[in-house]
Amino acid sequence: MQFYSEKTMRYLIQCGHKQFLPYLKVLCTNRYCTEVKPETKSNPTLWRKPWAHKEGEWFSMFRLFAPEKGGSLEVIRILQNNINFSPQAIQKWIKKTKREASILDMKYIPERHDILGSNLAAAHFLVHRGAAIRFVGSTEWIKRQGDEYDLPNKYNPDYLVEAIDILDMKLYYEGFQNMTNLSSLQWLSLQNCVEVDDWFLDKISCEYQSSLEYLDIGNCVQVSHRGISALYRMSKLRTLKVHNIANSQMFQLACLMLEDIHPQLNIEGVTYLDSENQSV
Amino acid sequence: MFISTMFKAVNTFKCRKFIKVKFVNLYKNACFCTNKSEVSSSYEPPKPENPFKRTFRILGNDMKTAKNKVQSFITKVQGVREVTNKVPKSPYRDGVFPEHCDIAIIGGGAMGSSIAYWLKQRAPNAITVTVIEKDPSVNQNIVSWGQYVDASTVLSVGGLRQQFSLEENIRMSLFGAEFLRNIKQHLSVEGHDPPDVQFTPFGYLCLASEEGAQQLEENANLQKKLGAKNELLTPVKLKQKFPWINTDGIALGCHGLENEGWFDPWSLLYAFKTKALSLGVEYVDGEAVGFEFKKMPDMLTEGVEPGSYEAVEKVLVKTESGELRSIKFGFVIIAAGPHSARVAKMARIGTGEGMLSIPLPVEPRKRYVFCINCKNGPGLNTPLTIDPSGAYFRREGLAGNYICGRSPLPEEEPSVDNLDVDYDFFDKNVWPILAKRVPAFESVKVKSAWSGYYEYNTYDENGIVGPHPYYTNLYIATGFSGHGIQHSPAVGRSVMEMILDGDFETIDLKRMSFDRLITDTPLIEQNIF
Numbered sequence: 001m002q003f004y005s006e007k008t009m010r011y012l013i014q015c016g017h018k019q020f021l022p023y024l025k026v027l028c029t030n031r032y033c034t035e036v037k038p039e040t041k042s043n044p045t046l047w048r049k050p051w052a053h054k055e056g057e058w059f060s061m062f063r064l065f066a067p068e069k070g071g072s073l074e075v076i077r078i079l080q081n082n083i084n085f086s087p088q089a090i091q092k093w094i095k096k097t098k099r100e101a102s103i104l105d106m107k108y109i110p111e112r113h114d115i116l117g118s119n120l121a122a123a124h125f126l127v128h129r130g131a132a133i134r135f136v137g138s139t140e141w142i143k144r145q146g147d148e149y150d151l152p153n154k155y156n157p158d159y160l161v162e163a164i165d166i167l168d169m170k171l172y173y174e175g176f177q178n179m180t181n182l183s184s185l186q187w188l189s190l191q192n193c194v195e196v197d198d199w200f201l202d203k204i205s206c207e208y209q210s211s212l213e214y215l216d217i218g219n220c221v222q223v224s225h226r227g228i229s230a231l232y233r234m235s236k237l238r239t240l241k242v243h244n245i246a247n248s249q250m251f252q253l254a255c256l257m258l259e260d261i262h263p264q265l266n267i268e269g270v271t272y273l274d275s276e277n278q279s280v
Numbered sequence: 281m282f283i284s285t286m287f288k289a290v291n292t293f294k295c296r297k298f299i300k301v302k303f304v305n306l307y308k309n310a311c312f313c314t315n316k317s318e319v320s321s322s323y324e325p326p327k328p329e330n331p332f333k334r335t336f337r338i339l340g341n342d343m344k345t346a347k348n349k350v351q352s353f354i355t356k357v358q359g360v361r362e363v364t365n366k367v368p369k370s371p372y373r374d375g376v377f378p379e380h381c382d383i384a385i386i387g388g389g390a391m392g393s394s395i396a397y398w399l400k401q402r403a404p405n406a407i408t409v410t411v412i413e414k415d416p417s418v419n420q421n422i423v424s425w426g427q428y429v430d431a432s433t434v435l436s437v438g439g440l441r442q443q444f445s446l447e448e449n450i451r452m453s454l455f456g457a458e459f460l461r462n463i464k465q466h467l468s469v470e471g472h473d474p475p476d477v478q479f480t481p482f483g484y485l486c487l488a489s490e491e492g493a494q495q496l497e498e499n500a501n502l503q504k505k506l507g508a509k510n511e512l513l514t515p516v517k518l519k520q521k522f523p524w525i526n527t528d529g530i531a532l533g534c535h536g537l538e539n540e541g542w543f544d545p546w547s548l549l550y551a552f553k554t555k556a557l558s559l560g561v562e563y564v565d566g567e568a569v570g571f572e573f574k575k576m577p578d579m580l581t582e583g584v585e586p587g588s589y590e591a592v593e594k595v596l597v598k599t600e601s602g603e604l605r606s607i608k609f610g611f612v613i614i615a616a617g618p619h620s621a622r623v624a625k626m627a628r629i630g631t632g633e634g635m636l637s638i639p640l641p642v643e644p645r646k647r648y649v650f651c652i653n654c655k656n657g658p659g660l661n662t663p664l665t666i667d668p669s670g671a672y673f674r675r676e677g678l679a680g681n682y683i684c685g686r687s688p689l690p691e692e693e694p695s696v697d698n699l700d701v702d703y704d705f706f707d708k709n710v711w712p713i714l715a716k717r718v719p720a721f722e723s724v725k726v727k728s729a730w731s732g733y734y735e736y737n738t739y740d741e742n743g744i745v746g747p748h749p750y751y752t753n754l755y756i757a758t759g760f761s762g763h764g765i766q767h768s769p770a771v772g773r774s775v776m777e778m779i780l781d782g783d784f785e786t787i788d789l790k791r792m793s794f795d796r797l798i799t800d801t802p803l804i805e806q807n808i809f
């Protein structure tokens with residue numbers, strides 16, 4: 001019979017635990033994910049170990065089954081919370097759960113990008129959820145009809161996404177993980193998408209800074225003048241549409257200054273009320 | 281009969297004297313021992329309240345509030361409106377000073393409030409958290425709530441960047457960006473406006489001369505590996521993208537493309553504090569002036585002689601009205617910013633023996649920030665630019681204002697007695713460098729300036745996060761040397777995991793623990809300004 005040291009026994013038990021834990025559908029006690037492996041292996045706390053791990057200290061075999069950490073805090077919190085059954089609280093909870101589900105829907109799936117490549121994966125992701133795509137060299141928009149849409153199922157290097165029109169899809173910031181590496185994207189319309197705010201523009205100006213020529217963010221009311229200023233990175237931008245959001249003076253000033261540094265840029269949807277107000 | 285009563289009287293008299301003697305002696309030996317350090321010994325710990333007096337005081341207060349309730353009900357029913365003199369509203373949550381809590385946090389700036397928020401949102405009904413902050417209000421005459429005068433948080437420039445060389449710093453900044461993006465989901469309170477930190481996503485541009493180019497490239501690769509987006513630019517490309525720049529002496533530039541910029545630190549602090557208060561955190565306006573210790577001869581810890589262990593049990597707080605109270609805690613967290621070394625000394629860190637002889641190397645360093653106006657300055661395409669010499673500048677608003685500053689050389693460190701600004705510093709040290717780097721800055725006008733304290737870690741300029749090796753219930757979260765505000769959500773979460781989970785779960789900050797001072801392994805950050 002093989003005798004394992006206490007450490008390897010514990011390790012084996014933990015490995016087995018990890019393997020069959022998902023099958024038990026146990027409530028995940030850790031809401032914050034991502035394991036971290038430090039770049040260097042130095043750990044300054046190694047010089048002091050818990051008293052029981054020191055050499056020469058006796059421990060019984062029952063310690064193998066003792067949990068390393070205490071009971072789950074989530075269980076305690078659920079038990080201690082009085083569940084609020086008022087209609088407003090239930091409505092709020094429903095809204096919150098729906099939003100969390102939508103954001104989970106935007107998750108990055110590595111297999112999708114493995115099989116399809118970046119362009120087709122983005123196309124599938126968007127068209128399935130209600131947006132419209134146009135590829136390089138084609139003039140027709142690919143949309144979803146009911147549940148059907150016509151896109152290749154395997155990687156095909158000829159399909160490059162040229163234009164994206166969000167239509168009525170609700171795009172969240174996390175969805176951009178699926179729209180990376182679109183090197184030919186020239187035309188992007190996020191009109192009427194209410195989730196768009198300054199962080200979106202920050203992401204867009206990073207992802208598509210070398211290719212995007214047309215951007216439409218009309219009716220995206222959460223965008224402020226700071227987000228518009230962030231578009232300074234987009235050197236190829238020719239048309240920017242900001243209908244119905246360019247109401248404040250700061251916004252108009254930001255648009256003016258953006259047009260200053262990018263002479264080929266043309267901003268539509270802004271009416272400069274007072275030309276004497278330019279203070280730069 | 282007479283003898284028996286006499287006997288009883290004498291006995292009770294003896295009994296009482298005996299009990300009094302015993303009680304007084306017990307009290308003297310029980311909780312505290314005289315502290316040798318200079319700070320704590322000038323304050324006598326407050327005597328515990330006589331239990332009978334306390335009972336009658338509380339009963340009396342209850343009677344008064346009941347009487348007021350009945351009175352106000354009667355006046356409401358009668359329809360009479362008059363100014364009732366109510367019991368003055370106590371600043372404390374339960375009406376009395378919180379004499380004990382589970383977790384005491386010394387310091388209510390961004391770090392302290394962040395830790396309080398994360399602790400309370402994970403276990404809202406399981407633990408009580410008390411935050412001790414010494415300057416919450418500006419003007420004592422005006423009852424304005426929560427305006428910190430010389431706390432470093434609100435005087436900070438509020439930058440957020442991923443351009444560091446240490447993995448922990450990069451990860452903490454990435455989480456900080458994610459937290460700020462979702463701040464409405466994290467920190468909204470019912471009945472208040474959703475918090476808005478006014479993030480300006482402009483990016484950072486770090487410039488390096490020949491010597492620093494190699495390090496800059498390595499840093500950029502590490503940041504890309506961990507998920508930050510940046511681009512390395514040669515001087516030619518720099519000139520193309522940013523025509524206002526003068527690339528003399530520049531070999532390489534690193535331009536952060538995403539999740540970098542600046543925000544309003546005051547809004548973040550206010551959001552943290554409001555949310556923490558709504559979750560049940562108690563904010564005490566007072567200054568921590570000492571600790572009370574308890575001998576625990578049965579405690580065995582690594583590195584401590586058996587039988588000599590003394591735990592911290594209570595913190596002495598001097599309230600606004602000048603009275604001295606004590607708070608008994610289960611854990612204490614030192615997040616006092618630039619004044620952390622003073623607080624740590626009260627806990628004998630630096631003045632004791634063995635492990636306690638190593639002091640907390642955090643001291644305040646004054647840094648100036650100048651607001652200048654330039655008519656034809658760089659346009660919108662101006663990220664926060666950092667020169668190899670350490671001078672930086674960024675846009676402020678859209679009207680041609682810029683904010684700039686520079687870390688002084690070690691021999692030019694200004695005194696930290698007050699927050700007065702030395703405008704000569706701008707003329708001598710900041711403006712020449714800026715004018716060389718950006719020719720448009722030849723003609724600028726200084727509009728205003730302010731100064732604030734860095735919580736400068738003199739050992740290696742990086743934060744110290746984690747438990748102290750001697751004390752089992754003392755944690756430290758300080759020393760961030762100028763980039764604490766962007767790391768405050770991540771540090772708050774990590775300290776919460778340390779206390780409630782026992783270990784770091786998301787970002788591993790083991791390398792930033794206090795132990796590195798004992799084992800002498802400094803954690804040098806190559807990109808500090």
